[in-house]
Amino acid sequence: MSTRNYWKRLGHRRLSRRTLLRASARAGVGAAGIALVGCGDDDDDAQQTVVQAQPQEQQQAQPQPAAEQPQQQQQQQQAMQQEQAEQQAEQQAEQVEQQEQQAQQGTVEAIEREEAQQDVEAAEPEIDLEATLNLATGRYTAGLDGQRSGSQTNYVNSSTVFDSAMNNHPETAALEPNLVETVELIDPTNLIFHVAQGINFHSGTPYTAHDLQFNWERVSSAAEYHQGGETSDHPNGWGSARQTFGTENFSSYNLIDDYSIAVETPAPNASLVASITGGAVVQHSKEFVETNGDEYVDTVEAVGTGPFVFQEHLPDVGFNYTRYEGYHKDRDALAGPRLAWYKDLHVRLRPEPLAQIAGIEAGEIDAAYNLPTDVVAPYDGDPRFKVLYGPSGNPTHNIMFNTHDAVDEVDGVPNPFLDIRVREAANIAINRQAIIEGLLTGVEEPSYGVYKGTIGFPGEALRARQHPYDPERAKQLLAEAGYPDGIDVDLHIVTDFQVIVPTMALIVQQDLEAVGIRTTIIEYLSSEYFAEVRTFSKPGMFYFFSNASAEPESVIGAEISETGFYSVSVYPETEIHELYLAQKQAMVPAERADLIEQLYTLFYDNYSWLFLTEISAASITAANINWPVGPAELRGEGTLSKIQKLKTA
Amino acid sequence: MQFISLLLIRLIQTIFVIWVVVTIVFVVARIFGNPEAALLPPFDTTEADYEKVRERLGIDKPLYTQYGIFLKDAVQGDLGYSFIRAGSAIDIVADKILPTVKLTAAGLVVAIGLGIPLGILAALTRGSPYDWLARLIAVFGQATPSFWLGLMLIFFLAVRVDWFPTAGAEGFRALVLPAVSLGLLSAAGFMRLTRSGMIDVMNTDFIRTARAKGLNERTVIVRHALRHAMIPVATILGLELGTLIAGSVIIEVVFSWPGLGRLMIESILKDDFPTVQAGVAVIAFSIAMGNLLVDISYRFIDPRIQAAEL
Numbered sequence: 001m002s003t004r005n006y007w008k009r010l011g012h013r014r015l016s017r018r019t020l021l022r023a024s025a026r027a028g029v030g031a032a033g034i035a036l037v038g039c040g041d042d043d044d045d046a047q048q049t050v051v052q053a054q055p056q057e058q059q060q061a062q063p064q065p066a067a068e069q070p071q072q073q074q075q076q077q078q079a080m081q082q083e084q085a086e087q088q089a090e091q092q093a094e095q096v097e098q099q100e101q102q103a104q105q106g107t108v109e110a111i112e113r114e115e116a117q118q119d120v121e122a123a124e125p126e127i128d129l130e131a132t133l134n135l136a137t138g139r140y141t142a143g144l145d146g147q148r149s150g151s152q153t154n155y156v157n158s159s160t161v162f163d164s165a166m167n168n169h170p171e172t173a174a175l176e177p178n179l180v181e182t183v184e185l186i187d188p189t190n191l192i193f194h195v196a197q198g199i200n201f202h203s204g205t206p207y208t209a210h211d212l213q214f215n216w217e218r219v220s221s222a223a224e225y226h227q228g229g230e231t232s233d234h235p236n237g238w239g240s241a242r243q244t245f246g247t248e249n250f251s252s253y254n255l256i257d258d259y260s261i262a263v264e265t266p267a268p269n270a271s272l273v274a275s276i277t278g279g280a281v282v283q284h285s286k287e288f289v290e291t292n293g294d295e296y297v298d299t300v301e302a303v304g305t306g307p308f309v310f311q312e313h314l315p316d317v318g319f320n321y322t323r324y325e326g327y328h329k330d331r332d333a334l335a336g337p338r339l340a341w342y343k344d345l346h347v348r349l350r351p352e353p354l355a356q357i358a359g360i361e362a363g364e365i366d367a368a369y370n371l372p373t374d375v376v377a378p379y380d381g382d383p384r385f386k387v388l389y390g391p392s393g394n395p396t397h398n399i400m401f402n403t404h405d406a407v408d409e410v411d412g413v414p415n416p417f418l419d420i421r422v423r424e425a426a427n428i429a430i431n432r433q434a435i436i437e438g439l440l441t442g443v444e445e446p447s448y449g450v451y452k453g454t455i456g457f458p459g460e461a462l463r464a465r466q467h468p469y470d471p472e473r474a475k476q477l478l479a480e481a482g483y484p485d486g487i488d489v490d491l492h493i494v495t496d497f498q499v500i501v502p503t504m505a506l507i508v509q510q511d512l513e514a515v516g517i518r519t520t521i522i523e524y525l526s527s528e529y530f531a532e533v534r535t536f537s538k539p540g541m542f543y544f545f546s547n548a549s550a551e552p553e554s555v556i557g558a559e560i561s562e563t564g565f566y567s568v569s570v571y572p573e574t575e576i577h578e579l580y581l582a583q584k585q586a587m588v589p590a591e592r593a594d595l596i597e598q599l600y601t602l603f604y605d606n607y608s609w610l611f612l613t614e615i616s617a618a619s620i621t622a623a624n625i626n627w628p629v630g631p632a633e634l635r636g637e638g639t640l641s642k643i644q645k646l647k648t649a
Numbered sequence: 650m651q652f653i654s655l656l657l658i659r660l661i662q663t664i665f666v667i668w669v670v671v672t673i674v675f676v677v678a679r680i681f682g683n684p685e686a687a688l689l690p691p692f693d694t695t696e697a698d699y700e701k702v703r704e705r706l707g708i709d710k711p712l713y714t715q716y717g718i719f720l721k722d723a724v725q726g727d728l729g730y731s732f733i734r735a736g737s738a739i740d741i742v743a744d745k746i747l748p749t750v751k752l753t754a755a756g757l758v759v760a761i762g763l764g765i766p767l768g769i770l771a772a773l774t775r776g777s778p779y780d781w782l783a784r785l786i787a788v789f790g791q792a793t794p795s796f797w798l799g800l801m802l803i804f805f806l807a808v809r810v811d812w813f814p815t816a817g818a819e820g821f822r823a824l825v826l827p828a829v830s831l832g833l834l835s836a837a838g839f840m841r842l843t844r845s846g847m848i849d850v851m852n853t854d855f856i857r858t859a860r861a862k863g864l865n866e867r868t869v870i871v872r873h874a875l876r877h878a879m880i881p882v883a884t885i886l887g888l889e890l891g892t893l894i895a896g897s898v899i900i901e902v903v904f905s906w907p908g909l910g911r912l913m914i915e916s917i918l919k920d921d922f923p924t925v926q927a928g929v930a931v932i933a934f935s936i937a938m939g940n941l942l943v944d945i946s947y948r949f950i951d952p953r954i955q956a957a958e959l
Contacts, residue, residue, distance in 0.1 A: 143734075315744070316907030317817065350816050350905040351914075354800055358815040361808045527683030534696070565696075 125624070125646040132344040133625075133645055136356035136368040139349075143298035144313060146282035147219055156347050159337070159637035160321050161202070162282035162304035165193075165212060166273070167336025170630025173455045173550040174589060176335035179207055179305060180277055188268035188587050189251075193277075195259045199328045201285040202309045209261040213253050214286035216276055249276075268585040270592045271553035274455075278551060279638070282306075307337040307641040308345055318348040340641040360385065360622050366645060367627065369619040369636050372499070373441045376618040384623055389443045390635045392617035394545035396447040397504060399491070399610035400559075400568035401426075404536040415539065416489070417569075421481040422517075423607035425474040427467045429515040432613050434469075435507055439500070444614040448604055449560075452614075453632035454552040455589075456596025462604055467611065474515040486516025490540030493521060494529035500615060501543060508612070534565050541610065542568050548634055552596055556580055560603060569608050576603055624648050659944070663937035670933045671926050675719060679712055684732050684920035706732055708922075719926075728930065729923030733916075738923035742909065742931050748818055749908035752831065752901065753893045755824050759832025760839055760889065765882065767836075768843025769875065775848060783840060790837030795896050799830035799903040816905035827904040831896050835889045842885055846878030853877075879950055887943035891936040 137156055146158030165180040175183075179199060184192040199207040249272055254262040265272060275281075288303045297303075302310040305328070308321035323340040331339050348365065350356045353375045359365030361384065373389065380387040401417035408415060416422045432446040445452075448462040478486060493505045502523070509519045519541070524532060533542050544566065546555045558564040561580040562572065570577075579599035586592035604611070619635045621627055626644040629635045685702040703709040707718065722729065728738045771783035806826060807815040814823050850856060851874055859869045898910030905911075909928055916924040 316911070317819075348817065348905070349907075351902050351911065352816075352905070355803065355816045355903060355905055358800075358803045358808050362811060362815045364815055525681075525683075527681070 127341055127644045128647045129341065129343065131342040131645040131647075132346060133342045133640075133643055134346045134348060134359075134364060134366045135640070136348055136350045136359055136365045138351050138353060138356065138368075138370070144300075144302040144310070145284075145294070145298040146302070146304070147215070147280075147284065155637045156319060156640075157302055157310070158279065158282050159306070160308040160319075160345065160640060161302045161306045161310045162284070163306045163337065164279045164282055165277035168453075168455075168550040168632060169335050170633045173453050173457070173632040174593070175274060175277070178277075178329075178336055179283055180212070183273050183277075185587050186262075188585065189265045190262065191265075191273070192256065192260055192262045195261070196328070197259055199305055200326060201288065201303055201305050202324060203285060203288055203303045205285050205287050207283065207285075207305050208258045209255055210258065211283060211286045213255065213261055214289070215281050215283050216250070216253070218284065218289070219281050268587055270584055270586050271551055271557075274551035275553070307340050316349060318346060321345040321347075337638070337641045341644040345640065357385075357620060360620060363622075365622075366625050367619065367621040367643065369617075371618045371620065373616050373618045376620045377441065379620060386621045386623060386625060386627075388619040388621070388627060388635055389441055389616045390619070390629065391451060391453065391548055392615045393548050393634075394498060394615065395451045395453075395548045396449065396546045396614055397498075397501070397612045398447055398449060398544055398546070399508065399612065400533075400542045400544050400566075401608075401610065402536060402539050402542065402568050403570055404568070405539065408539045410539075416481070416483060416487045417541075419481045420607055421477040422483065422487070423610070424467075425477040425481070425515060426512060426517055426610045427607050428470045428477075429474040429517065430508060430511045430610065430612065431469045435504070435613050439503060439507065440613060441616055441618075444616055447611040447613050449600060449609060449611060450546045450552060450555050451548050453548065453550055453634075454555070454596070455550060456552065456583075456593035456600070458597040458600055461597070461601060465601070465604065467607070471511075471515050478516050483516065486518055488518045488520070490538065491519040491521050491543070492529070492532070492538065492540060493523055493543040494526050495523045497526045497529070498545070498615070504612065505543060508610070530566075533568060536568060544568070544609075550632060553584070556596075556599065557584075560599070560608075571606060571608060574602060574606055576606065576608070655944075656941075659937075659941045663934065663941070666937055667930050667933045671723075671930050672716075674926055674929045675716060675922070676712070678920070678922045678925060679708070679715065682920035682922060684708065684922065728927040731916075731924045732921045733919050734921070734924070738921075738927035741924055742912065742927040745907065745909040745912045746931065748906060749894070749897055749901070749910060751824065752827055752897050752906055752908055753890070755828035756831030756835065756893045756897070756900075757890070759828050760835035760893070761886075762836075763832065764836035764839025765843050768840040769847055769870070771840065771844040772847030772851065772878075773870070780844075783844070787837040787840045790833040790840075793833065795830050795834055796899045796903050798833060799826065799900055802826045802830055803903075818906050818908075823904075827900050827906055830903070831893060831900045834896065835892060838885060838889060839882060842882050843878060846881055847874060850874045850877045876950060880947065883943055883946050883950055887936075887940035890939035894932055894936060 135156075139155060144157050144161075146162040163179055165178060166175045167178045168174065169176050177196065179196055180193050181196040182194045184194065186192060193209070193212060195207065195209045195212055197206075201207060249265060249269060251264040251266050254264075256262055283305060284297065285303050289297050292301070305324075307324055307327045307329075309324045311320040311322055313319050322344050323342070325339075327337075327339045329336070329338045331341060333339075348359075350359060350365075350368075353368070353371045356365060356368035356371070357376070357379065360368065370393075376387050379385045401423060403415065403417050406415055406418060407413065436442060436444045436446075445463075446466060448457075450457065452459055478484070491505060491509060493501055495502055505521055509521060512519055522540075532538070533544070544559065546559070549555065556564075557580070559566045560569075560576065561567060562570045562577040576599060579595055579602065583592050583595035583599060586595050603609075617634075619627065624646040626646065627635060627639070628642055628644075629639050633639055684706060685699045685708075700709070707715065710718075719729065726739070730736070731738050731741050734741055767783040767786060771780040774780050802813075803815050803826060807813045812822075813826050814820075817823050856869060856874055859873050860866075864873075894910075897906075897908060898913055900906065901908045901910035902914055909931065913925065913928045915921075916928065
């Protein structure tokens with residue numbers, strides 16, 4: 001140690017850094033001077049000075065003001081810059097001189113301190129591109145096939161090995177190219193999907209329009225070679241909520257060439273593109289599936305075009321993946337998966353959230369996600385961890401007013417919720433901020449109905465119209481509506497779907513009662529609740545949820561449109577349903593987003609639901625992990641390739 | 650001959666127990682469960698989708714018809730196909746038996762290895778600080794929920810000092826914490842039973858006789874006293890086997906141990922009836938077999954006990 005320092009000290013004496021810096025500063029100033037002399041004329045090239053030090057392309061892209069400025073002004077500016085550069089160089093040189101004096105006069109310890117400082121500088125967080133990321137997941141993962149339906153789907157595998165045909169913009173949720181490069185709108189019922197060229201599956205086979213068609217047919221159980229449904233070699237098949245996917249939505253497919261496919265639909269369907277290019281239809285290799293069969297694809301090996309190559313499935317233990325070096329999108333891609341920032345991904349199943357966190361603390365796990373917020377809250381602020389909050393899978397909670405019947409069939413009492421003043425009273429009776437700060441994490445927003453990451457969500461516009469907490473006004477509104485003594489209604493809730501629901505319902509009950517809306521909470525298990533909601537037969541209010549989907553059709557079609565099977569609140573006197581129908585047919589994305597925005601705003605202004613709050617999920621990582629996501633993204637399987645693991649000292 | 654008859658009777662009893670248990674699970678699961686809701690996403694699923702899935706899973710038929718089909722298949726060794734995993738329920742359960750047996754056996758080793766020596770020590774040093782300490786350990790073991798103990802062991806021995814992994818089933822080190830969490834409760838039971846048994850036996854005439862014969866104390870304790878004190882311990886061993894298997898359900902979740910317990914939890918949460926039924930059948934069978942083995946072991950512990958008395 002001392003020998004090394006001794007030689008280092010000798011090195012300082014031989015050629016001090018002060019000397020070096022001074023020399024370089026002088027050289028820089030000299031070069032700037034030469035540049036001034038050489039370039040200080042009327043020529044446009046005068047802008048490209050060393051001092052400005054901008055990339056040439058960048059300068060060319062900028063407006064060229066030089067011709068309009070007097071030459072003298074330019075020279076003054078340049079002289080000032082030259083002076084500044086000289087001053088900076090002098091300051092640096094003085095600093096180094098001081099350090100050198102210390103080193104020369106001082107002891108070995110002074111040099112060691114300097115070295116330590118250099119070490120700290122050298123240990124600036126740097127992304128470890130060769131790292132192994134250990135991810136804990138609590139989700140049950142059955143098979144490897146990303147197209148298996150419903151809860152059976154292995155979401156981790158779907159988002160790593162496989163790609164969806166298109167991605168969503170991380171901020172606006174608008175569709176962005178991925179495997180499908182463009183969707184050409186011929187007319188409202190005819191579209192041509194153009195597939196990107198030069199993308200290969202992990203097996204080396206090129207991705208083509210044949211694969212795109214194969215996957216549409218496979219998901220819709222329309223393909224003969226698909227072993228799902230009745231012909232499955234697995235007795236339970238691929239039973240899917242998306243059985244009708246395709247067979248109803250497509251009139252015909254027509255392969256134009258290897259990279260283009262024309263699709264005709266029976267009617268304009270604006271959500272179709274998002275549905276058939278989204279995560280529900282991850283893209284398999286037609287050749288691989290046909291060669292090996294569904295069972296093999298589900299249980300042995302998964303091959304896709306995604307950012308990770310499947311390595312190993314350790315049943316009930318986890319999955320190992322490695323980065324797909326040939327991935328078609330760079331690390332700075334705008335949307336969706338990208339070339340991973342680390343080399344290997346090891347996913348480990350840990351059902352118990354505390355065991356996941358213990359794994360991070362012990363250095364076995366780097367990140368865990370989709371955790372209850374109360375479990376991670378104690379670690380918020382601990383420098384060994386990063387706690388990240390974001391929307392949950394059911395990101396907004398609301399209560400629907402049953403507005404189907406004008407009069408209660410049993411009591412013969414008029415339905416109070418048909419009066420907008422009652423709905424407004426209920427909305428302004430809720431102290432959402434108190435819920436957010438007292439019950440939730442404090443980072444949530446009030447609910448504006450649907451997930452804020454959906455296409456067309458008018459975030460700022462809705463925030464500006466937020467329903468204020470005003471219990472006195474609520475009482476007044478109830479009185480004006482003819483209910484000076486308040487009303488008695490049932491509040492139907494599901495107790496086993498999300499743990500927070502019963503507590504939230506009690507708070508809502510208390511707030512509503514304070515203004516005169518007296519509720520009786522009626523509890524259901526989810527096995528009966530969702531079926532009950534669909535009947536619209538019981539009066540009162542129904543606790544409900546939106547889901548976290550960028551494509552809003554699944555929420556507005558099911559919960560807001562008059563024909564939706566969960567549409568407990570319907571308002572034929574408004575334009576809500578017309579807007580729903582109009583956006584469904586608006587094939588130009590910008591027009592559709594505009595219509596959806598109008599719909600959301602009208603729905604909110606109409607006090608159509610009792611809007612409650614957002615509900616967060618939490619993620620927790622080790623301190624050396626960065627996991628950036630956009631506002632329209634959920635921090636989960638879909639953003640795994642964005643994670644950066646920093647090198648630690 | 651008498652022994653073979655005993656085995657046959659016990660086998661018939663075992664089959665009867667399994668039938669009763671599985672029937673209860675079959676009926677209860679179908680009354681309260683709703684697997685189609687667990688299989689399909691709630692928001693974009695139509696009633697027709699649900700119908701289709703119910704039909705495919707065979708749960709659209711009346712309960713008695715479903716039960717009839719189940720019994721007919723079960724007699725042939727077919728407990729149905731999992732609703733959520735690819736494969737037959739019995740195969741899926743069979744894959745998980747070995748890790749659970751490993752964990753349960755390790756838990757049993759901890760329970761016996763800790764409980765019996767502590768019990769002997771406490772009995773022989775009755776009233777001493779050793780006795781007091783052993784009883785304290787027993788109280789602690791019995792009063793501590795195994796999942797909490799598991800979390801504490803993870804915190805101190807895996808996170809703080811990094812002696813063991815926090816979860817998983819890779820290697821011997823991964824087995825230690827779950828086995829201790831699982832075995833400590835049973836160890837407390839063994840300790841108490843051994844202690845009281847030894848105290849009783851040590852005051853008996855035959856022990857006095859053995860000592861009067863000039864046998865050394867070690868022989869008196871090991872060959873004479875302990876053997877008699879072990880009969881109630883062996884009895885409790887059969888019962889503890891059930892406790893350990895039941896305890897492994899929670900411990901497997903806490904330690905992410907890929908065994909039958911975790912499979913059962915997942916299957917129950919997802920209303921995977923066939924897997925739950927197969928798992929319950931296997932657990933019932935193993936507990937019944939464990940008890941049978943204990944009964945048989947009586948003959949070896951005390952040859953005076955005849956088959957008829959078992």
